[in-house]
Amino acid sequence: MTTxxxxxxxxxxNKGIYLSGEEIAAELSVSRAAVWKAVNTLRSDGxxxxxxxxxxxxxxxxxxxxxSQGIEKYLDDCCRDLDIQVLAKTDSTxxxxxxxxxxxxxxGFTLLANAQTEGRGRLGRSFYSPNDTGIYLSLLLRxxxxxxxxxxxxxxxxxxxxxxxxxxxxxxxxxxxxVNDIFLRGKKVCGILTEGAFGLENGILEYAxxxxxxxxxxxxxxFPDEIREIAGALSEQSQSxxxxxxxxxxxxxxxxxxxxxxxxxxxxxxxxxxxxxxxxVTVHSPCGSCSALVLGIDDLCRLQLRYPDxxxxxxxxxxxxIQI
Numbered sequence: 001m002t003t004x005x006x007x008x009x010x011x012x013x014n015k016g017i018y019l020s021g022e023e024i025a026a027e028l029s030v031s032r033a034a035v036w037k038a039v040n041t042l043r044s045d046g047x048x049x050x051x052x053x054x055x056x057x058x059x060x061x062x063x064x065x066x067x068s069q070g071i072e073k074y075l076d077d078c079c080r081d082l083d084i085q086v087l088a089k090t091d092s093t094x095x096x097x098x099x100x101x102x103x104x105x106x107x108g109f110t111l112l113a114n115a116q117t118e119g120r121g122r123l124g125r126s127f128y129s130p131n132d133t134g135i136y137l138s139l140l141l142r143x144x145x146x147x148x149x150x151x152x153x154x155x156x157x158x159x160x161x162x163x164x165x166x167x168x169x170x171x172x173x174x175x176x177x178x179v180n181d182i183f184l185r186g187k188k189v190c191g192i193l194t195e196g197a198f199g200l201e202n203g204i205l206e207y208a209x210x211x212x213x214x215x216x217x218x219x220x221x222x223f224p225d226e227i228r229e230i231a232g233a234l235s236e237q238s239q240s241x242x243x244x245x246x247x248x249x250x251x252x253x254x255x256x257x258x259x260x261x262x263x264x265x266x267x268x269x270x271x272x273x274x275x276x277x278x279x280x281v282t283v284h285s286p287c288g289s290c291s292a293l294v295l296g297i298d299d300l301c302r303l304q305l306r307y308p309d310x311x312x313x314x315x316x317x318x319x320x321x322i323q324i
Contacts, residue, residue, distance in 0.1 A: 045065075047059060047065060064240060089131070091117050116136050117129075121191050127213045134214055141209075142206070153301055154210055157254060158192045159176045161250055166189075187232020190215070192212050193213075215234065234246075283319075284320065
């Protein structure tokens with residue numbers, strides 16, 4: 001660990017508290033000059049670090065910058081094996097983690113970025129990922145119990161976990177539009193993309209990459225015209241440590257669900273947050289679009305539908321829109 005990284009971890013654990021240069025040097029086993037250099041490097045990275053004579057240095061409580069050190073201080077024991085890395089910018093966190101997976105990376109590798117140049121959504125769509133306004137996170141999983149037809153459960157776990165995280169950290173209740181979109185105040189604030197590799201002989205999931213993109217703040221100048229009517233953000237104004245706290249809360253809830261032997265907990269949460277049950281929707285498929293009433297969500301996270309002719313069926317994948 002570099003002196004800068006060790007200092008950031010110390011600051012994150014003592015946010016808002018002044019630490020003398022002497023205390024820091026002794027804690028990190030480095031010189032006062034190394035402390036001064038690391039402080040200036042952190043400042044150049046955007047961290048607001050106050051300095052006062054006879055008091056030392058203090059990381060401002062108003063700081064809201066993603067970092068592995070900032071996330072780790074909020075993590076529960078179920079996340080102790082995660083390997084968390086944060087980048088200023090990347091092409092796509094999902095693409096990077098898939099490369100890691102194909103190279104043999106262990107389960108738990110987690111990559112976050114402050115911006116993506118080629119963010120991806122479902123069905124080949126792009127995901128708008130501007131600098132410093134969102135959280136773009138991908139997590140590598142190597143489950144040994146998910147056949148292909150049940151892989152949608154990972155996406156629904158992630159959706160339920162993110163809703164719980166938003167409710168816990170922001171104090172507002174979001175909703176899930178099946179299967180992977182999260183809405184708050186009538187706007188989409190989060191999308192989820194799960195990608196994976198399956199064994200050709202047994203059809204078992206070899207690895208999965210769960211990607212989530214969260215609009216924490218609106219971008220400067222607003223969202224692009226093509227998504228302005230539907231895209232929203234969690235908060236209009238910067239909040240202290242919101243990104244780190246939210247990322248950690250998501251990981252806490254997701255890993256709790258993932259390691260649980262009882263799927264009823266996340267299924268109950270997913271159903272509770274659903275905004276489509278009881279609604280009339282339009283089901284889109286390569287064969288066309290048709291109307292249906294959503295009766296419920298079964299234990300495999302499939303939509304239970306009733307079509308206008310009275311026929312009932314389940315939908316395991318695809319695209320729906322809510323009829324207003």
